[in-house]
Amino acid sequence: MTAVLEIAGLRKTYKSRRRGARQALDGFDMTVEAGQVHGFLGPNGSGKTTTLRTLLGLIKPNGGRMAILGQEVPAALPVVAGQVGAIVESPQFFPHFTARDTLSLLADAGRVPQTRVMEVLELVGLQERAKERVKTYSLGMKQRLAVASALLKNPKLLILDEPANGLDPGGIREMRTLMRDLAASGMTVVLSSHILGEIQLICDSVTIISRGRRVAAGPVAEVLAQHSGGGLRVRLEAVTDLPVAAELLTRAGAQVSTHADHLMVDGVDKPAAVTRVLAERDLYVSELAPVTVDLESVFLELTGTAPMPGQHRQVDESVVVGADAPAQGGWGV
Amino acid sequence: MSLFKAEFRRLLKRRFVRYMTLGGLLVLIAVAVGTFATNHKIGPAEFAAAEQQAEQQYRENVRWATEEKKQCEQAKASGNFDANRFPADCSQISPAPRDAFEARWFLPSTFDFRRQFEDMITAWAAILALVAFVAGASFIGAEWSTGGMMNLLLWRPQRLRVLLTKLGALLTGLLGVALVTAAAWVGAFWAIASLRGTTEKTTSGVWQSFGLTGLRGLAVVLVAGAVGFALASLGRHTAMALGGALGVMVVGQFGLGIVLNMAGVTFAEAWLLPTYLLAWMQKKVVLQDWDACNATYTGECKPATMEIVWQDGGTLLAVGLALTLGAALWMMRRRDVA
Numbered sequence: 001m002t003a004v005l006e007i008a009g010l011r012k013t014y015k016s017r018r019r020g021a022r023q024a025l026d027g028f029d030m031t032v033e034a035g036q037v038h039g040f041l042g043p044n045g046s047g048k049t050t051t052l053r054t055l056l057g058l059i060k061p062n063g064g065r066m067a068i069l070g071q072e073v074p075a076a077l078p079v080v081a082g083q084v085g086a087i088v089e090s091p092q093f094f095p096h097f098t099a100r101d102t103l104s105l106l107a108d109a110g111r112v113p114q115t116r117v118m119e120v121l122e123l124v125g126l127q128e129r130a131k132e133r134v135k136t137y138s139l140g141m142k143q144r145l146a147v148a149s150a151l152l153k154n155p156k157l158l159i160l161d162e163p164a165n166g167l168d169p170g171g172i173r174e175m176r177t178l179m180r181d182l183a184a185s186g187m188t189v190v191l192s193s194h195i196l197g198e199i200q201l202i203c204d205s206v207t208i209i210s211r212g213r214r215v216a217a218g219p220v221a222e223v224l225a226q227h228s229g230g231g232l233r234v235r236l237e238a239v240t241d242l243p244v245a246a247e248l249l250t251r252a253g254a255q256v257s258t259h260a261d262h263l264m265v266d267g268v269d270k271p272a273a274v275t276r277v278l279a280e281r282d283l284y285v286s287e288l289a290p291v292t293v294d295l296e297s298v299f300l301e302l303t304g305t306a307p308m309p310g311q312h313r314q315v316d317e318s319v320v321v322g323a324d325a326p327a328q329g330g331w332g333v
Numbered sequence: 334m335s336l337f338k339a340e341f342r343r344l345l346k347r348r349f350v351r352y353m354t355l356g357g358l359l360v361l362i363a364v365a366v367g368t369f370a371t372n373h374k375i376g377p378a379e380f381a382a383a384e385q386q387a388e389q390q391y392r393e394n395v396r397w398a399t400e401e402k403k404q405c406e407q408a409k410a411s412g413n414f415d416a417n418r419f420p421a422d423c424s425q426i427s428p429a430p431r432d433a434f435e436a437r438w439f440l441p442s443t444f445d446f447r448r449q450f451e452d453m454i455t456a457w458a459a460i461l462a463l464v465a466f467v468a469g470a471s472f473i474g475a476e477w478s479t480g481g482m483m484n485l486l487l488w489r490p491q492r493l494r495v496l497l498t499k500l501g502a503l504l505t506g507l508l509g510v511a512l513v514t515a516a517a518w519v520g521a522f523w524a525i526a527s528l529r530g531t532t533e534k535t536t537s538g539v540w541q542s543f544g545l546t547g548l549r550g551l552a553v554v555l556v557a558g559a560v561g562f563a564l565a566s567l568g569r570h571t572a573m574a575l576g577g578a579l580g581v582m583v584v585g586q587f588g589l590g591i592v593l594n595m596a597g598v599t600f601a602e603a604w605l606l607p608t609y610l611l612a613w614m615q616k617k618v619v620l621q622d623w624d625a626c627n628a629t630y631t632g633e634c635k636p637a638t639m640e641i642v643w644q645d646g647g648t649l650l651a652v653g654l655a656l657t658l659g660a661a662l663w664m665m666r667r668r669d670v671a
């Protein structure tokens with residue numbers, strides 16, 4: 001597979017005369033393979049929008065390398081721009097133009113045939129309202145228009161910054177279907193979001209960002225497996241064998257906790273190791289299941305943003321990963 | 334070219350720009366109509382009427398003088414003579430001579446194309462320059478403040494190109510409006526002069542001079558548009574340019590003028606922008622310092638003068654344009670669009 005999007009060591013410090021410097025990106029890495037729907041996850045203020053803005057040449061990075069479709073950006077941005085459709089942050093349009101005029105002007109500016117305008121408006125369900133001024137649109141409708149504008153050039157890479165913002169449940173589902181269809185047609189979609197259920201449903205792979213650094217990345221299933229802590233639930237055919245089995249597994253280097261009818265095993269490389277150790281002693285496993293976690297708990301664990309009783313977490317209080325610690329595990333760099 | 338087409342279409346679609354242009358046109362029409370209404374053709378009938386009016390004024394004056402003289406003599410005879418009201422010698426009260434009442438004073442004003450159209454060109458340029466400044470500022474300013482600019486940069490990630498193309502579209506639009514209105518302006522005032530004045534002695538030399546003045550006016554209009562555009566782009570808001578211009582006008586010009594006058598600076602107007610613009614349009618402005626006395630050999634006092642010529646005005650325009658546009662382009666290159 002080829003990488004459609006590569007970011008390595010990206011750094012960005014916002015300087016403001018009043019508030020001094022704020023480091024938004026601190027050596028951030030990201031890779032997106034072709035044809036995937038890639039989730040870009042992170043708490044508020046973790047640097048998602050900053051990453052996308054930098055990637056698209058809206059802001060200048062302080063360091064790091066970026067490439068889109070194999071071409072170094074921002075240098076090659078004018079060349080690749082025709083193949084990248086993007087919305088960044090909340091949709092912003094000139095309020096007194098109609099949706100149709102807005103897209104028609106963009107189409108002209110980007111050498112896209114005018115017939116495409118009504119096509120994309122139809123695609124996002126705005127056809128009927130195309131002749132109304134954007135000012136009169138609801139947030140969700142503006143969001144749809146933004147997606148339409150990103151789709152206008154039929155891009156190879158579609159970048160959407162929190163596209164579900166302001167959409168109703170029906171809209172979210174439509175958006176999900178749309179993205180699936182687009183990916184199926186060969187488009188690569190990068191989707192920034194903090195709505196985890198959404199990402200888990202439609203994304204093939206994810207990158208999780210916290211405080212401007214990557215804390216996890218890879219196919220959704222892998223990330224989940226990695227962060228289930230490798231935990232396994234083990235049942236034996238005979239409950240009476242559990243203490244023996246616990247003893248054996250502990251000796252093999254795993255952490256084991258004994259429960260009434262099963263064992264919880266942590267710290268083994270492969271589930272097969274458990275079977276082997278036990279089978280050598282003629283103990284037969286009746287159930288061997290990785291403990292499932294959902295993306296939400298992984299996200300909360302990795303970014304350290306799980307709510308604590310009696311505390312009000314402030315936006316920048318996410319975990320800081322050590323500067324030289326690679327983003328854990330083999331699925332990182 | 335596609336970008337230019339898009340930007341030119343955008344310019345034409347912008348309501349504020351349209352209203353502003355319409356407003357400018359209405360002001361131009363008002364000036365033309367006003368000039369038409371207050372000027373009159375002068376023929377034998379008008380001359381006769383003026384002559385009659387002059388005669389009437391003279392008679393009025395004679396009557397008044399006679400009456401006044403009579404009252405003076407009466408007052409002297411009755412003994413309660415008011416020295417403040419009458420001269421000591423009542424015979425000094427006499428009517429003004431007949432030739433003090435010239436018929437031409439009583440002629441209605443008339444539009445002399447050769448002499449007066451030059452000022453009308455300046456008026457045209459001033460009105461259009463104002464429109465150009467505000468339209469230019471709004472064209473880019475609203476684009477920045479509503480996020481449209483960011484959107485466009487996602488489409489065409491070539492910042493200078495985008496900004497310059499927008500400027501090009503603006504200037505093209507302004508040029509179009511300027512040429513059309515200029516033609517209409519000439520036509521309207523030629524008609525006014527024909528109907529309510531005279532077009533006599535409009536030689537080719539005169540036309541050439543008008544043409545050059547018109548070109549200088551066009552330059553002012555385009556520079557005003559570009560400066561408004563540059564300021565609004567720098568501040569990323571229409572209000573920045575408008576506020577900046579207003580600030581310069583009120584504090585920098587009005588305020589400065591007062592301070593300079595109070596400080597007794599000679600040639601205070603030399604510090605004020607309109608002087609230079611006027612010099613640019615009229616080729617020369619002569620400032621006079623009435624406090625200085627340059628005695629002539631006849632013993633007459635002549636004020637010291639200072640000449641500001643069109644080259645001075647032109648330099649100022651060029652420098653202003655270069656500074657604002659340069660700053661806007663430089664900022665465009667390096668700023669974060671967030």
Ligand SMILES: Nc1ncnc2c1ncn2[C@@H]1O[C@H](COP(=O)(O)OP(=O)(O)O)[C@@H](O)[C@H]1O
Pocket residue numbers: 014015016022023024042043044045046047048049050051671
């Ligand atoms: N224009 C800006 N000036 C200063 N700081 C900014 C600016 N934009 C974003 N930041 C800061 O950078 C950090 C990352 O912001 P952002 O990328 O918008 O986060 P996200 O999109 O993940 O919510 C935040 O701390 C935010 O306050």
Ligand SMILES: [Mg+2]
Pocket residue numbers: 048049050089161
């Ligand atoms: Mg964001």
